[in-house]
Amino acid sequence: xxxxxxxGLGNMGRSHSRNxxxxxxxxxxxxxxxxxxxxxxxxxxxxxxxxxKTFTDAEEMYKSGEIDLVLIAVPHYFHPPLAILAFSYxxxxxxxxxxxxxxxQVREMNEASEKTDKVFGLMFNQRTNPVYRKLRxxxxxxxxxxxxxxxxxxTDWYRTQxxxxxGAWRSMWKTEGGGLLINQCPHQIDLWQWLFGMPKRIKAFAxxxxxRNIEVEDExxxxxxxxxxxxxxxxxxxxxxxxxxxxxxxxxxxNLIIENNEITFKRMTVPEPEFNANATIGFQTPDVxxxxxxxxxxxxxxxxxxxxxxVIDAIEKGTPLLAKGTEGINGVKIANAIHLSAWTDKWVxxxxxxxxxxxxxxxxxxxxxTYVKNLNEQxxxxxxxx
Amino acid sequence: xxxxxxxGLGNMGRSHSRNxxxxxxxxxxxxxxxxxxxxxxxxxxxxxxxxxKTFTDAEEMYKSGEIDLVLIAVPHYFHPPLAILAFSYxxxxxxxxxxxxxxxQVREMNEASEKTDKVFGLMFNQRTNPVYRKLRxxxxxxxxxxxxxxxxxxTDWYRTQxxxxxGAWRSMWKTEGGGLLINQCPHQIDLWQWLFGMPKRIKAFAxxxxxRNIEVEDExxxxxxxxxxxxxxxxxxxxxxxxxxxxxxxxxxxNLIIENNEITFKRMTVPEPEFNANATIGFQTPDVxxxxxxxxxxxxxxxxxxxxxxVIDAIEKGTPLLAKGTEGINGVKIANAIHLSAWTDKWVxxxxxxxxxxxxxxxxxxxxxTYVKNLNEQxxxxxxxx
Numbered sequence: 001x002x003x004x005x006x007x008g009l010g011n012m013g014r015s016h017s018r019n020x021x022x023x024x025x026x027x028x029x030x031x032x033x034x035x036x037x038x039x040x041x042x043x044x045x046x047x048x049x050x051x052x053k054t055f056t057d058a059e060e061m062y063k064s065g066e067i068d069l070v071l072i073a074v075p076h077y078f079h080p081p082l083a084i085l086a087f088s089y090x091x092x093x094x095x096x097x098x099x100x101x102x103x104x105q106v107r108e109m110n111e112a113s114e115k116t117d118k119v120f121g122l123m124f125n126q127r128t129n130p131v132y133r134k135l136r137x138x139x140x141x142x143x144x145x146x147x148x149x150x151x152x153x154x155t156d157w158y159r160t161q162x163x164x165x166x167g168a169w170r171s172m173w174k175t176e177g178g179g180l181l182i183n184q185c186p187h188q189i190d191l192w193q194w195l196f197g198m199p200k201r202i203k204a205f206a207x208x209x210x211x212r213n214i215e216v217e218d219e220x221x222x223x224x225x226x227x228x229x230x231x232x233x234x235x236x237x238x239x240x241x242x243x244x245x246x247x248x249x250x251x252x253x254x255n256l257i258i259e260n261n262e263i264t265f266k267r268m269t270v271p272e273p274e275f276n277a278n279a280t281i282g283f284q285t286p287d288v289x290x291x292x293x294x295x296x297x298x299x300x301x302x303x304x305x306x307x308x309x310x311v312i313d314a315i316e317k318g319t320p321l322l323a324k325g326t327e328g329i330n331g332v333k334i335a336n337a338i339h340l341s342a343w344t345d346k347w348v349x350x351x352x353x354x355x356x357x358x359x360x361x362x363x364x365x366x367x368x369x370t371y372v373k374n375l376n377e378q379x380x381x382x383x384x385x386x
Numbered sequence: 387x388x389x390x391x392x393x394g395l396g397n398m399g400r401s402h403s404r405n406x407x408x409x410x411x412x413x414x415x416x417x418x419x420x421x422x423x424x425x426x427x428x429x430x431x432x433x434x435x436x437x438x439k440t441f442t443d444a445e446e447m448y449k450s451g452e453i454d455l456v457l458i459a460v461p462h463y464f465h466p467p468l469a470i471l472a473f474s475y476x477x478x479x480x481x482x483x484x485x486x487x488x489x490x491q492v493r494e495m496n497e498a499s500e501k502t503d504k505v506f507g508l509m510f511n512q513r514t515n516p517v518y519r520k521l522r523x524x525x526x527x528x529x530x531x532x533x534x535x536x537x538x539x540x541t542d543w544y545r546t547q548x549x550x551x552x553g554a555w556r557s558m559w560k561t562e563g564g565g566l567l568i569n570q571c572p573h574q575i576d577l578w579q580w581l582f583g584m585p586k587r588i589k590a591f592a593x594x595x596x597x598r599n600i601e602v603e604d605e606x607x608x609x610x611x612x613x614x615x616x617x618x619x620x621x622x623x624x625x626x627x628x629x630x631x632x633x634x635x636x637x638x639x640x641n642l643i644i645e646n647n648e649i650t651f652k653r654m655t656v657p658e659p660e661f662n663a664n665a666t667i668g669f670q671t672p673d674v675x676x677x678x679x680x681x682x683x684x685x686x687x688x689x690x691x692x693x694x695x696x697v698i699d700a701i702e703k704g705t706p707l708l709a710k711g712t713e714g715i716n717g718v719k720i721a722n723a724i725h726l727s728a729w730t731d732k733w734v735x736x737x738x739x740x741x742x743x744x745x746x747x748x749x750x751x752x753x754x755x756t757y758v759k760n761l762n763e764q765x766x767x768x769x770x771x772x
Contacts, residue, residue: 160665240658279546
């Protein structure tokens with residue numbers, strides 16, 4: 001039985017606690033909770049769980065000897081320092097996404113994790129989705145052939161002004177470090193690098209506070225180029241309703257689309273380069289079979305519960321992680337590169353991106369901020385929102 | 387009865403001739419045909435239409451007194467000079483798309499047309515599609531509210547190497563002036579400006595001869611910004627099979643998608659800004675009704691035949707044109723701006739775009755060309771390809 005300590009009793013911390021209380025984590029128990037706001041800890045009483053130890057200081061919880069695994073569910077900037085501190089106390093770590101707000105601090109976290117033998121996972125719950133797992137299998141098995149173009153329209157992260165106003169830390173450079181790239185889309189950005197690998201360079205465009213009273217981005221279009229010539233466009237917004245979630249891959253074997261959580265593969269019977277080489281008539285087009293491809297067989301769409309159980313299995317049995325903590329830097333680098341490109345109106349090369357330049361520009365944004373938040377604190381019900 | 391003269395008996399000239407011979411143009415007759423290759427004129431005999439006068443020189447046909455309307459169906463560079471010459475002989479003009487290869491020459495054509503009272507139309511046959519006509523009506527009636535984002539993935543213009551090799555003029559800067567922007571996509575670029583108006587500025591990315599042995603573009607991604615804040619992404623390729631044709635519009639009233647020639651409008655019951663202003667809970671989302679919207683009532687998808695009949699009605703009865711010739715410059719400017727942005731890796735502002743700079747860069751491409759064409763001449767059957 002792994003003893004879990006959660007840091008942060010906001011939206012996500014409460015959601016994870018509920019899953020544990022509901023018996024969905026058979027080999028884990030909620031041993032302790034930490035929140036620097038003592039009032040939030042009263043929620044445990046309301047839930048009838050006074051047996052859970054409470055702390056208002058993370059280090060006190062870390063050194064209490066009460067927990068084996070810390071689940072970090074606080075604003076993004078605090079993920080790396082809290083993980084680094086946890087490693088120093090020999091704890092296993094599962095952090096909410098994103099890995100951090102900027103690559104420089106995430107790199108330090110990764111370096112700390114590599115000095116321990118403890119488990120380090122990230123809450124990339126969408127990696128459990130059998131539809132994306134199937135796509136990853138198709139790519140890795142060569143079913144698609146070479147990928148030529150990726151277009152992901154992911155605009156169904158609808159957020160109202162009330163949402164932004166509901167937390168003091170939300171939607172500000174100083175306390176959140178970004179908008180949709182850092183809060184809503186880390187899932188899709190992680191899936192992007194998990195499925196397709198890291199692009200070589202990015203040119204991006206963003207709207208900051210375009211449709212909401214916030215200072216961070218609520219609209220993004222990013223164009224990416226890969227070393228092998230593949231291109232990608234990532235289009236996102238948090239102010240479209242109902243919005244769209246449509247991933248399209250143009251590849252040598254045809255066009256594959258994921259929409260409404262279904263895979264449709266418009267598949268040629270021969271690879272396109274071969275068809276082209278053998279064509280003899282000007283307007284010739286290939287036969288295409290429209291295939292509905294089922295999700296990964298036997299895989300459960302277990303989301304947050306699946307990731308937490310997987311981390312516990314990794315601790316107890318050495319099971320491989322679905323989402324390794326050290327991989328989180330990839331998505332953070334992509335998000336940082338998109339910011340940097342939008343700010344400077346220049347290409348950003350992922351390999352040579354200057355992490356200090358990004359950090360310094362972010363500090364400038366924080367220093368020069370004139371944003372005034374109309375705070376209206378709420379703990380939100382997150383059911384069905386991630 | 388309007389007497390039509392066609393210039394160019396290639397793919398399109400033959401297709402238009404067949405439509406006239408088949409009686410689809412009730413108030414038009416094919417009076418004359420011109421092609422500078424006398425062999426191509428023999429096709430009229432094969433078709434049993436020896437009554438049609440033939441010419442190998444356009445000006446001879448223009449001054450023959452045999453025709454009232456010239457239908458120009460030759461490579462793009464020749465559209466403006468042949469139209470200008472036709473106006474000088476007092477003829478009505480219908481030109482194949484695009485209006486020309488570069489804005490400078492199209493501007494001269496427009497100036498010449500404005501000095502005459504003759505009819506000047508362009509073969510933007512996709513404007514007859516009742517689906518796009520309905521969309522235009524919805525936009526103009528304010529059904530969508532303000533448009534926030536347009537994304538058009540138009541990659542179903544599949545072309546093999548054989549196609550590029552089938553005409554001596556194809557796919558070279560010198561003789562075609564561009565690739566998919568100038569040959570396949572002028573339809574979608576025209577619809578774009580017809581539906582949404584002209585963007586303020588464009589940043590574009592293109593692959594030139596990326597997947598085919600050609601020197602012009604076979605892959606394009608263009609990001610556009612509008613004066614009112616709307617953004618657009620235009621994604622095109624001629625080497626994807628089967629490819630995609632999906633137009634999505636995110637607007638204040640919801641998301642509208644045209645795919646498979648069907649309009650789906652995921653429509654909110656109140657405009658998004660109003661919903662946002664009245665929301666009281668963090669993750670609140672609006673009610674959405676998924677509406678299937680029928681094509682424009684009573685409108686026929688008459689394509690090339692419809693445009694030709696419309697031009698004849700304009701000549702005989704003053705009927706308004708579906709596609710006015712002078713509007714063609716808009717699409718040419720967008721195509722030129724995309725080239726220019728991709729070549730220079732800079733933003734291009736549509737209002738202040740330097741048409742001479744574009745022309746000079748195009749001449750550089752022509753001068754520095756090392757492209758060797760593997761010519762394999764064919765007249766292609768174009769049925770179902772435009």
